[in-house]
Amino acid sequence: MLNQFALFLALFLMTSLTTLTAPLSYATDLNLNLPDIELPEVMANASSLGTAQEQQAGLALLRELRRRRPMIEDPELVDWINQLGQRLGSRSPNRNPLYFMIEKNHLVNAYTLTGGVIVINSGLILNTQSESELAAVIAHEIAHVSQRHLARMQEAGKNSPLMTGLGVLAGAAVASQSPDAAQAIVTGTLAMQAHQQIVFTQRAEAEADRVGLRILANTGFNTEAMPYFLEKLERSETNAYGDLTKYLYTHPMSIDRLSDTRSLVTQLPKRKPQDDLAYVVAREKLRLMTGQNAATLMATQLKPTAQQYAQAYQALRSGNPTPATRLNANTPILAILQAQALNELKRYAEAEQRLHGFAQQISTQAAFNLALATSQLGQNKTALGLQTLAKLRLTETTSLEFFEAAQQLAQQAKQAAEASFYNASRSLRLGEYKHALATAEQALALPNTSPVTLAHLRQLQTEAERQLLNAARP
Structure with a gap:
């Protein structure tokens, strides 16, 4: 009927x-x-x-x-x-x-x-x-x-x-x-x-x-x-x-x-600020990721740096990390790319050292935390690597790729509860509340989980339950 x-x-x-x-x-x-x-x-x-x-x-x-x-x-x-x-x-x-x-x-x-x-x-x-x-x-x-x-x-x-x-x-x-x-x-x-x-x-x-x-x-x-x-x-x-x-x-x-x-x-103040390097590099990265053409940039002193970044990033994407290791990485953006390349070559100590100089500037960025945690876990600094991942303040728009990579790193460190937390966090941001809830509940039953991770899992459990309750209401 x-x-x-x-x-x-x-x-x-x-x-x-x-x-x-x-x-x-x-x-x-x-x-x-x-x-x-x-x-x-x-x-x-x-x-x-x-x-x-x-x-x-x-x-x-x-x-x-x-x-x-x-x-x-x-x-x-x-x-x-x-x-x-x-x-x-x-x-x-x-x-x-x-x-x-x-x-x-x-x-x-x-x-x-x-x-x-x-x-x-x-x-x-x-x-x-x-x-x-x-x-x-x-x-x-x-x-x-x-x-x-x-x-x-x-x-x-x-x-x-x-x-x-x-x-x-x-x-x-x-x-x-x-x-x-x-x-x-x-x-x-x-x-x-x-x-x-x-x-x-x-x-x-x-x-x-x-x-x-x-x-x-x-x-x-x-x-x-x-x-x-x-x-x-x-x-x-x-x-x-x-x-x-x-x-x-x-x-x-x-x-x-x-x-x-x-x-x-005409009634507003006249300003012509220099483009930020992050904008110029982001355009280059998007261009390479999407295969699209880009409009010609207005006059900027950052063009040579952006071109160096693009060449090194494209080589890394193609499986050749060496060019990125040779960058004059005097900015946080270039330092992250260089550290990613060093990690690919398993030169973990060099990658960690390269990033430490910029920790105060960009420790709130997901790419930085991932690169640093990878270098630390690569040296068997398990506790330190997990702490680096946990330092990132998670938001609704935190990259899904961050959660995927963090889950893999936690699994590599044999930390099942932390891996489950990142898995459930990703599901939550995709609206997959049943999966997020089931994953969190399974992780809460695991032994020897740190108090901090337990608190994060319980918070995630509460949010998933709330969203499921909202969806069930007429």
């Missing part, structure tokens, strides 16, 4: 939702008659969807994205984009939680999801010509979060039969086989599909430009990068930047918007 009902409902909705592939338009529904820059009343009045609910929805979306989309999980790149994003976010008018991810996608685009999830395509990063250009795009997306544009859109369309129909269709399609799967689709995959349809109105885009410019200026970047990038978008259909039209599709442009942005820039 349920099978027949689900099939009937699915067929009915499929015939009534033929416009699904077109972008949703909220041009007449979204009220953006708000004060110019500082909008303190937005948090109280914009939406009936509470901030806590938005954050929970954002967390679910982020975990769903990481499970289903080709996200870049390289530890250095994950740390880099989050450090840049959080630096900009700290200057936002409303300090909402923010999560930044890079999707392996050649299209030049970035998008914002409920709960502060901001995804930047690799194609967009590679088509920026300066760190300020990239920062301008990220600041614009942060402004969408701080002004709660998505929440306000959802409030305006809360009674939309399209949105309701999508939810019923998604659940009905699988309800007969798995109620849990149906619930997961309604709360996870459905939400992503709905967000993919969102096209911000030009008024929302103009507001995001204004707030984004203020963020950009307060963070010390070149504010001229925003109109420069917008002008590049405007020319996209007639020049070499043809892939940029995807950004225009989700971020509509107008002559007035571009003109207003140029005008606002």
Whole structure:
């Protein structure tokens, strides 16, 4: 009976939702008659969807994205984009939680999801010509979060039969086989599909430009990068930047918007900061990882260093670590690459020594901790290596590759409970709560586990149980 009902409902909705592939338009529904820059009343009045609910929805979306989309999980790149994003976010008018991810996608685009999830395509990063250009795009997306544009859109369309129909269709399609799967689709995959349809109105885009410019200026970047990038978008259909039209599709442009942005820039302080080495190297690493071309960088003194890094990194990826060992590793980024190469050659003591000089600067970075722990465990410094891994403060966006490597290192050290903790932590960030819970419970039953690891496992167990309870609620 349920099978027949689900099939009937699915067929009915499929015939009534033929416009699904077109972008949703909220041009007449979204009220953006708000004060110019500082909008303190937005948090109280914009939406009936509470901030806590938005954050929970954002967390679910982020975990769903990481499970289903080709996200870049390289530890250095994950740390880099989050450090840049959080630096900009700290200057936002409303300090909402923010999560930044890079999707392996050649299209030049970035998008914002409920709960502060901001995804930047690799194609967009590679088509920026300066760190300020990239920062301008990220600041614009942060402004969408701080002004709660998505929440306000959802409030305006809360009674939309399209949105309701999508939810019923998604659940009905699988309800007969798995109620849990149906619930997961309604709360996870459905939400992503709905967000993919969102096209911000030009008024929302103009507001995001204004707030984004203020963020950009307060963070010390070149504010001229925003109109420069917008002008590049405007020319996209007639020049070499043809892939940029995807950004225009989700971020509509107008002559007035571009003109207003140029005008606002003239009122802000003029800064032309030097690109950070992390940005230049990240672009090179992404270029090699994705096989994409990159736009020509604006004049920078860092180009030779970036080229050295790229050559050594490509050789290491190809199984030849020797070139990286010969780098003049006078910066943390080059030192990590050199240590990784030395570890590959089992020259563990040299790798550890190479990293110690930068411990105070980058001990909070996953790639550094992995390289140092590998060198220490390679010398049978088991306790020290595990301590190095444990020093990293884990966050929601910590690279999945970090958890995989940390699990392997713990297994190498014959520390089953620690290995299980990293395995369960990875599962948690993919929304695989049953696996995370089972793994944590098995590890808690192991003998001779350190008190610190036991505490971490219990905390993870509690979180997995809470998420499963939330999923079970109607």
